[in-house]
Amino acid sequence: MNSEAKKQHVAVLGLGYVGCVSAACLASLGNRVTGIDRDSDKVRNVMNGVAPFFEPGLEELVRENVSARRLTASTSIAAIADADIALICVGTPSEKNGNLGLDQMKRVISEIADTLPGRSKPLTVAIRSTVFPGTCEDVVAPLFGGNPLVSVVSNPEFLREGTAVKDFMEPSLVVVGGTDAAAVARVASLYESLQVPPCLVGVRTAEMIKYACNAFHAVKIAFANEIGALSSRLSVDPGEVMATLCEDKKLNVSPAYLKPGFAFGGSCLPKDLRALNYRGNRLDLRLPLLESALPSNHHHLQRAIDAVLDLPARRLGVLGLAFKENTDDLRESPVVTLLEQLIGKGKDVRIFDPHIQMESIYGSNRNFLLQQIPHIGRLLDSSIDQTLQWADHLVIAQKLSPELTAKVKERNLPVTDLVGSSLAYIKSPVAVAAS
Numbered sequence: 001m002n003s004e005a006k007k008q009h010v011a012v013l014g015l016g017y018v019g020c021v022s023a024a025c026l027a028s029l030g031n032r033v034t035g036i037d038r039d040s041d042k043v044r045n046v047m048n049g050v051a052p053f054f055e056p057g058l059e060e061l062v063r064e065n066v067s068a069r070r071l072t073a074s075t076s077i078a079a080i081a082d083a084d085i086a087l088i089c090v091g092t093p094s095e096k097n098g099n100l101g102l103d104q105m106k107r108v109i110s111e112i113a114d115t116l117p118g119r120s121k122p123l124t125v126a127i128r129s130t131v132f133p134g135t136c137e138d139v140v141a142p143l144f145g146g147n148p149l150v151s152v153v154s155n156p157e158f159l160r161e162g163t164a165v166k167d168f169m170e171p172s173l174v175v176v177g178g179t180d181a182a183a184v185a186r187v188a189s190l191y192e193s194l195q196v197p198p199c200l201v202g203v204r205t206a207e208m209i210k211y212a213c214n215a216f217h218a219v220k221i222a223f224a225n226e227i228g229a230l231s232s233r234l235s236v237d238p239g240e241v242m243a244t245l246c247e248d249k250k251l252n253v254s255p256a257y258l259k260p261g262f263a264f265g266g267s268c269l270p271k272d273l274r275a276l277n278y279r280g281n282r283l284d285l286r287l288p289l290l291e292s293a294l295p296s297n298h299h300h301l302q303r304a305i306d307a308v309l310d311l312p313a314r315r316l317g318v319l320g321l322a323f324k325e326n327t328d329d330l331r332e333s334p335v336v337t338l339l340e341q342l343i344g345k346g347k348d349v350r351i352f353d354p355h356i357q358m359e360s361i362y363g364s365n366r367n368f369l370l371q372q373i374p375h376i377g378r379l380l381d382s383s384i385d386q387t388l389q390w391a392d393h394l395v396i397a398q399k400l401s402p403e404l405t406a407k408v409k410e411r412n413l414p415v416t417d418l419v420g421s422s423l424a425y426i427k428s429p430v431a432v433a434a435s
């Protein structure tokens with residue numbers, strides 16, 4: 001840790017699971033830490049060097065740091081007076097309707113705001129509690145009434161109860177989001193000695209990442225349990241199936257398939273999901289997560305179709321027809337559904353796909369094109385130049401090669417990029433992929 005980080009005085013607001021662990025760990029990293037909680041029992045415990053709840057390794061850390069005078073605690077918000085950073089760790093429990101409860105957050109922020117008159121030192125308020133995107137900007141910052149001494153940043157926590165101290169000291173992820181570079185750097189420096197480079201992102205992104213991570217963890221567990229349940233019913237060892245699945249670090253346990261983009265299709269994923277769900281049904285096994293994948297995909301496709309239908313364009317050039325790039329396979333291509341709805345609504349469309357040319361495709365694909373979707377086949381251009389010359393708006397429905405990307409860029413038409421990444425540099429009027 002550098003000397004600047006050591007000098008920080010951190011006030012930790014809320015000495016619950018997150019706050020107490022953060023306070024003890026930050027103190028053990030050399031910071032001066034004051035824990036503040038309305039609960040006098042928690043404060044008394046900490047002052048006596050006792051952890052207010054069970055968490056492996058916490059009691060020792062609290063004891064060591066209280067006796068080394070790096071950690072102290074108080075029930076009074078006035079203890080924030082000398083702090084450089086206020087780390088907000090109050091609870092954000094669910095309301096009855098599932099919405100996030102911000103009562104504790106609003107109250108603690110108002111209490112901090114009340115201490116500001118007479119303050120001359122800047123204060124970085126880092127929101128460690130889990131809050132919905134927009135909370136820092138729309139709820140927290142306004143409560144400070146634009147006071148120039150205060151900067152608000154998002155610094156979500158990813159620790160798990162039961163391994164919280166270890167998770168703090170060996171974090172899986174450090175995220176800091178904000179617009180004030182100095183405040184972001186001040187908060188990031190708290191974690192400098194932990195050897196995990198912080199991800200510095202926008203404040204709303206930081207808030208959203210926490211939800212994305214927890215949703216991902218929940219979906220992973222539900223997935224493993226559903227595959228496990230189905231495996232058991234089919235007399236297959238669930239542990240062996242999932243352990244073997246995890247051996248694939250290229251497609252399974254990897255960033256593959258984790259980019260927001262267009263709907264999936266093709267000859268395998270829809271077919272195999274249908275077969276799994278059919279089997280589950282026959283076995284009277286409810287598999288809600290696996291059953292939801294195709295409807296989810298359908299909704300995603302429909303959002304894209306609605307966005308394209310809403311475009312003010314007269315002549316739509318669709319780039320890509322196969323279900324993904326570098327194939328001419330049209331089976332269950334979401335682009336076919338897209339085109340059918342566009343044509344059905346009377347839109348003027350032309351299509352270019354580098355691997356689907358009437359003169360060169362043959363076999364089942366040619367038959368499919370000529371017999372099942374002849375109305376689409378008739379709209380195919382044989383070169384991208386034809387499509388680019390004719391269209392007044394482009395819809396990117398598959399990742400393009402660098403050569404095609406260059407041509408699209410050169411033509412400089414308005415673009416709606418359904419696949420999300422290949423043309424990220426072109427302004428898209430509709431953020432379909434991320435919607």
Ligand SMILES: NC(=O)c1ccc[n+]([C@@H]2O[C@H](COP(=O)([O-])OP(=O)(O)OC[C@H]3O[C@@H](n4cnc5c(N)ncnc54)[C@H](O)[C@@H]3O)[C@@H](O)[C@H]2O)c1
Pocket residue numbers: 013014015016017018019036037038039042089090091092104107108111128129130131157158159160161
């Ligand atoms: N528990 C976890 O594993 C975990 C992990 C990551 C993130 N989070 C998030 O961190 C936040 C805190 O979670 P937690 O489990 O530590 O909550 P908690 O309920 O254990 O602790 C919250 C603490 O805040 C105190 N508090 C409330 N209002 C206060 C005020 N005005 N002034 C001072 N203290 C006040 C409460 O007395 C309590 O001790 C939540 O948003 C949660 O979603 C929790």
